[in-house]
Amino acid sequence: MKISSITVYAASSARIHADYLEAAELLGRLIAEKKWRQVNGGGKTGLMGAATRGAVEAHGVVDAVILDIFTSANMHEGLNSVQIEDKMYKRKLGLFEAGDAFIALPGGLGTFDEVMEVLTLRQLGIHSKPVALVNTRGYFDRFAELIRHAIAEGFVHEEMWSDIAVVDTPEKAIEFVENYAPDEKDKGKIWSGDMSREKVDSDWTAAAAAAAPKENEANPSPI
Numbered sequence: 001m002k003i004s005s006i007t008v009y010a011a012s013s014a015r016i017h018a019d020y021l022e023a024a025e026l027l028g029r030l031i032a033e034k035k036w037r038q039v040n041g042g043g044k045t046g047l048m049g050a051a052t053r054g055a056v057e058a059h060g061v062v063d064a065v066i067l068d069i070f071t072s073a074n075m076h077e078g079l080n081s082v083q084i085e086d087k088m089y090k091r092k093l094g095l096f097e098a099g100d101a102f103i104a105l106p107g108g109l110g111t112f113d114e115v116m117e118v119l120t121l122r123q124l125g126i127h128s129k130p131v132a133l134v135n136t137r138g139y140f141d142r143f144a145e146l147i148r149h150a151i152a153e154g155f156v157h158e159e160m161w162s163d164i165a166v167v168d169t170p171e172k173a174i175e176f177v178e179n180y181a182p183d184e185k186d187k188g189k190i191w192s193g194d195m196s197r198e199k200v201d202s203d204w205t206a207a208a209a210a211a212a213p214k215e216n217e218a219n220p221s222p223i
Contacts, residue, residue: 032060
């Protein structure tokens with residue numbers, strides 16, 4: 001899979017342990033050393049700012065998709081280009097479309113929202129891009145536990161777990177992205193409502209039925 005651009009999701013909070021900032025800066029530097037473009041939310045504080053700083057100091061390129069309310073006081077001065085949006089959903093769309101892969105550093109509600117959205121879009125088959133979470137100080141341990149619990153309770157299909165890499169270091173996140181080979185999801189299996197238990201009706205069942213004719217048309221039976 002060819003990678004040229006990485007979307008980085010990260011906190012803007014500065015009230016955090018120095019280990020988080022060091023990992024974010026390292027990630028930015030590693031992305032730059034790969035000659036990949038980094039795209040983030042454009043803030044100059046917290047992990048977002050540290051990831052940008054690491055890339056800029058390594059002569060890398062960082063573009064941003066930022067909300068207009070943050071441009072006057074919190075925009076990083078080292079950005080290569082800036083896409084300004086007035087709505088959060090537009091900002092998230094810009095970040096999603098810009099990346100060939102997604103790497104999330106520890107963050108707050110916004111970061112959780114972004115990660116959940118790219119995983120949901122993967123489940124829907126809208127993209128097949130790699131998703132890595134940098135688990136500095138074990139930050140994502142409970143997030144991973146939540147996903148595993150949802151799988152165990154039948155709310156998420158177990159195949160979706162293979163699309164998430166929870167890694168200890170930025171180096172491992174880069175390695176995962178670089179070696180990622182997207183797999184074709186069995187949408188009928190994931191969407192059917194069969195979560196290794198009895199079959200039940202759901203919106204997913206209807207989605208699977210709607211998708212079936214398209215798949216049959218793409219692979220017609222020989223006459």
